[in-house]
Amino acid sequence: MGLNGRVIEEQRNYFIVDTIKSAIRCSIRGSLKKNRVRVCTGDIVTIDITNQDTGEGVITAIKERTSFLKRPALANLTQILFVNTYKHPSLDTEALDRFLFAAEVYQVPAVIIFNKTDLLSPQEWESLDVTASYYKKIGYRILFTSAKKMTGIDDLKGICRNEVSACTGLSGVGKSTLLSCLFPEIDFKTANVSGASGRGTHTTTSISLHPFESGYLADTPGFSFVEIPPVDEIDVVNYFPELEAATGKCRFNNCIHNGEPGCEVQELININEILSSRREHYLKIFNEEKARRQKFR
Ligand SMILES: Nc1nc2c(ncn2[C@@H]2O[C@H](COP(=O)(O)OP(=O)(O)OP(=O)(O)O)[C@@H](O)[C@H]2O)c(=O)[nH]1
Ligand SMILES: [Mg+2]
Ligand SMILES: [Zn+2]
Structure with missing residues (x-):
């Protein structure tokens, strides 16, 4: 009978799985390794107890991640x-x-x-x-x-x-x-x-x-620089909610909000509705994503 739990810590070759009742030290079943599944902290898993004396177990399945x-x-x-x-x-x-x-x-x-x-x-x-x-x-x-x-x-x-x-x-x-x-x-x-x-x-x-x-x-350990996930540069604006909301109102439908005439984002910056630093940071990410895409093409 498998137990369900959540991986709460990753150690060298083991994972600590919290099953509400107790925290169980588990290894990974060979077949999961073959499928190249990489278990990580936060994963919801099914385990079997393999050693009744030590209470150790093995992870037999991983639930699909929501994030x-x-x-x-x-x-x-x-x-x-x-x-x-x-x-x-x-x-x-x-x-x-x-x-x-x-x-x-x-x-x-x-x-x-x-x-x-x-x-x-x-x-x-x-x-x-x-x-x-x-x-x-x-x-x-x-x-x-x-x-x-x-x-x-x-x-x-x-x-x-x-x-x-x-x-x-x-x-x-x-x-x-x-x-x-x-x-x-x-x-x-x-x-x-x-x-x-x-x-x-x-x-x-x-x-x-x-x-x-x-x-x-x-x-989590602190960092000095925030790494960004790769997305197509054209899509970057979709992850800046207030810029995305303005996008449809620009004069040109391919406006990237970088000084084009009739740019709604610029209009909203002019009346202090949008922070100019938000556009600045959006453009910086836009350019980084573009450079990344060109590098890997
Ligand atoms: N005045 C003041 N100092 C604080 C406050 N919170 C944390 N500190 C101090 O800020 C310094 C850094 O705190 P940490 O909790 O180590 O910061 P951290 O974000 O975990 O840092 P890293 O682990 O290096 O990423 C310590 O000297 C804390 O005492 C606060 O609310 N007010
Ligand atoms: Mg810290
Ligand atoms: Zn625009």
């Missing part, structure tokens, strides 16, 4: 929490826009968190509020937190309930500290240091899903 994040490899996320700071480090809207683009491509809802709000002066709050309101207007969920002052933590808990979430963002924004507020018993700091160490491309970065209120939460 897949490539780096770090995480399957079946239902949302991604993208943590930002207004300062220390200073707000990087390009990283935010690249990240939102990736989340749209992966079709995983993104929640934008602004952490370290305890550091803000009233003027800085005002400025952050303008930015945050924009992202809210174009459809993203926003949360302000201070891990230091423990503000916004109850809202964060509410957002994570019943969801499989990964906490991601640039280095130093406070991902691990925020998660420590939810899991006081787990040392996210040391977990991350070992995960991010090693420069070899095959170094296993160990990312764990922690059971939380009928869902799971993962911390």
